Amino acid sequence: MTFAMGPNNYGKSGIRLVRVGRESARHELRDLTVHTALSGDLDATHYTGDNTGVLPTDSQKNTVYAFARGGIGAIEAFAERLARHFVDATPSITTARVRIEEHGWTRIGDHSFTRGEGGELRTTEALYDGETVRIRSGVRDLLLLNTTDSEFNGFLADEYTTLPETDDRILATAVTATWDYQAEDPDDAFYDHAFTKARGALLTAFADTYSLSLQQTLHAVGERILKAIPEVAEVRLSLPNRHHYLFDLGRFGLDNPGVVFQAGDLPYGLIEGTVRRETA
Amino acid sequence: MTFAMGPNNYGKSGIRLVRVGRESARHELRDLTVHTALSGDLDATHYTGDNTGVLPTDSQKNTVYAFARGGIGAIEAFAERLARHFVDATPSITTARVRIEEHGWTRIGDHSFTRGEGGELRTTEALYDGETVRIRSGVRDLLLLNTTDSEFNGFLADEYTTLPETDDRILATAVTATWDYQAEDPDDAFYDHAFTKARGALLTAFADTYSLSLQQTLHAVGERILKAIPEVAEVRLSLPNRHHYLFDLGRFGLDNPGVVFQAGDLPYGLIEGTVRRETA
């Protein structure tokens, strides 16, 4: 074989799972999107099309729905059960990664729910290699906006710098954050509680921080999550800077003391970073 | 002129306006997208490129930001002020249509707000022809889901019909609704109150209706909005039927008594209709 396979995986993406809990007249609703990715001894199918070791992605999809019959619990635990199954029950598979996004719904009746299109996502990823499982949790598309208490000053100016300094701007972002748990025997309650704490820490840190840069806010958010959850060693944050431009109303004889803004679209800033608990 | 202009209009779309109310330390946040469309005596620009009567779409954009300086109030009233201005202040313009979508934010601090990406929109459209103004209000992307109390039976079956009848299904939709007000001197409070009542009626009607068809639900929703707001004569509803397919778990030795569903994407049903107050 002159041209060899390097790292590879395969699975089913975008498995849309809705589960209704009917234990009481007050139904429970869960709304997940699941993605599976398996790897292992898959050389044969790549080199010759011998599919002996290939569990179809359709079977992976079926497995997700079948496992949901018995209940989901925290998405972290559900992802782990699936990841363990794919490796433990499939001889050719040595590693499984199962990612899940959960859409929250607001109850408006015993069996009725509402939400807006889109919305914020709770996310997880379980990675299992036959020995250990790594659980990653997070949020995506969580929009946050401060109308004040944000400056951007004293930055490096090169020959292409024209941005004026500002001591009062809107700071807006759409948070993607992930963190891993190092917990002994975590259960559904642990995961749900930890997520609630992390999300609360994130919101509070954003609201409370007087920001001199979005980087400073990023660090403050990461720090607050780490303080809230001892089982987390580091937090990865991706914070687009959704620019809001003060609209020049002086041309029309009007002042604009931080009141009227044009929300920008493209381009946007993007600040990414990891905040770590010092173990020294 | 052998090839004449028929109906035409022009304007600026996607004007992204954010306004911060700083009257107190507890800031107010408004987040709108505005679209303008003007028509009038515009033959010259179409036939010869003579732009004497063309108010640039850039000026229309500037006007939206300038008008926001003094406050927005209900989006209906803001749209009307803009529409009246474009017609009354521009000799060549005889009709103006101003559409607005508003994104709601949830307060998490005196100057801090959050929402998920996307979300439900409150909408309006003001149409002014120099004499009368028509105000249309509505919602878009409001997702609703009932986990039970929905059947679909007794339908017409032709040679291409294979759908099984069901006496218990998930009913899910993403509501777009609009209605016009016939009110004397409506003010901001009227519009905000009417919208709150309409949205509430919509949710309650959806949750309370035992549905034999999405059409029946559509009528029930329209009726409930009309009952809630005397100033509305008809409600237009567009209800996609977001299918949820009961997943066949019998193949795996599992029952599935309305618990595990595959949320469908394409295709989807689409039910559209107008419900009217009978005036006879």
Add this chain to the structure above:
Amino acid sequence: MTFAMGPNNYGKSGIRLVRVGRESARHELRDLTVHTALSGDLDATHYTGDNTGVLPTDSQKNTVYAFARGGIGAIEAFAERLARHFVDATPSITTARVRIEEHGWTRIGDHSFTRGEGGELRTTEALYDGETVRIRSGVRDLLLLNTTDSEFNGFLADEYTTLPETDDRILATAVTATWDYQAEDPDDAFYDHAFTKARGALLTAFADTYSLSLQQTLHAVGERILKAIPEVAEVRLSLPNRHHYLFDLGRFGLDNPGVVFQAGDLPYGLIEGTVRRETA
């Protein structure tokens, strides 16, 4: 009944149909998205949930796939066959509207094809009321850009006007156009030939017109289509003005004689109009 139904319709949207013609080893590929909308005597389902007259949207979907078995031909003719069937074969249905979008693919082998994601769409809509059929054709998402030969001058300036006049700008748009045919016994060849001519006229008119306003270009495009196809009486055009802003390089000691532009996103201009053949 105190709250009566006004206009209403229902159907299936987003039916994704791919057809492979295997008459020879050189396969033919067709890729359509079909939307159906039926109306008629549907009061019962709205008022009481009596579905006796409701042909399920699932059956409508099945019909689309079944009709595709015998061949598609021009999408206009396929849409008409479907629309006629829904009305003629369903007692409760009096009007059917069938819309189709077609994605073109480029052949790269006897049974191999390629295209980019998205792309330009050929569209149609057949409307049948049991007596007459109206066939509408068009294009969507056809991007056009001129790097020069576009001015915008001499426009109306009000107190909110700050736009500078320009005698050389980029003119870019994404064309949506529709037109109806009044033809006797049109067949597949007629529709395909007419579409090819219309699209060609559209491109040529855009490229050839020295534009003093996008409105002038709109009229020129409509006129050219009307001249190319005698069976068309009017053309409806929707032309977003995709602004390209000359980037200010003077701040960096560089000139910028129409070379470097920032492509804008939101907001955008929107010019809509109908061009008609004068019959006087």
Add this chain to the structure above:
Amino acid sequence: MTFAMGPNNYGKSGIRLVRVGRESARHELRDLTVHTALSGDLDATHYTGDNTGVLPTDSQKNTVYAFARGGIGAIEAFAERLARHFVDATPSITTARVRIEEHGWTRIGDHSFTRGEGGELRTTEALYDGETVRIRSGVRDLLLLNTTDSEFNGFLADEYTTLPETDDRILATAVTATWDYQAEDPDDAFYDHAFTKARGALLTAFADTYSLSLQQTLHAVGERILKAIPEVAEVRLSLPNRHHYLFDLGRFGLDNPGVVFQAGDLPYGLIEGTVRRETA
């Protein structure tokens, strides 16, 4: 500092750059989206909001437009020039990653161009750490479809497997591929020529391969690109399996010998892998 920064970067995303080459009456058009990401000694801004070392993302955007004034050439070379500049000219910055996507336009006149919305993207990423530069090239959203010569048989069947074997299916994918160049003094002509060869190899391999699995196709595509370009050591491919389901027409008394398909949306398979030149 109890909570330390780990890996981090910041930059401007979605810089929309259009360049018109006016050297002759036959204008040249380039349409790029550029993303910058810088990292280096940025602890101060994260810990205290001291922005002394922070070159604003706005300045990065300005730089992109300013550099475009002198010409772009191959996107790989343009990305490299930018990446080198950000590191070499900014004391606090040690690493720069510049990503570019290019939209192709089709000429329809000396200064007129067309394309469909979306389309296939040519991509690159230049990574520079002050010493060496790594150039990565690729494509995104390149759709490929074979109407036959694709089987999927002999796969592993577990208790959740219900997929029937097939010896003739549609195989459709949307290719994302990337590869790195190890070339001495590559110039614009090298990059453009290599990209053309890679894209051609990709299309030919897809069309020519009789596929027993999408994995086998992935390997064939990677192998063909490696054979075509000696300067490439490995190819990374991400191939969604866009399922096309043979529609069951037997219920309507019709056969369906591989003619009528329902194009699926969610879920989809996802096959990812790296193909490497063996150096042993």
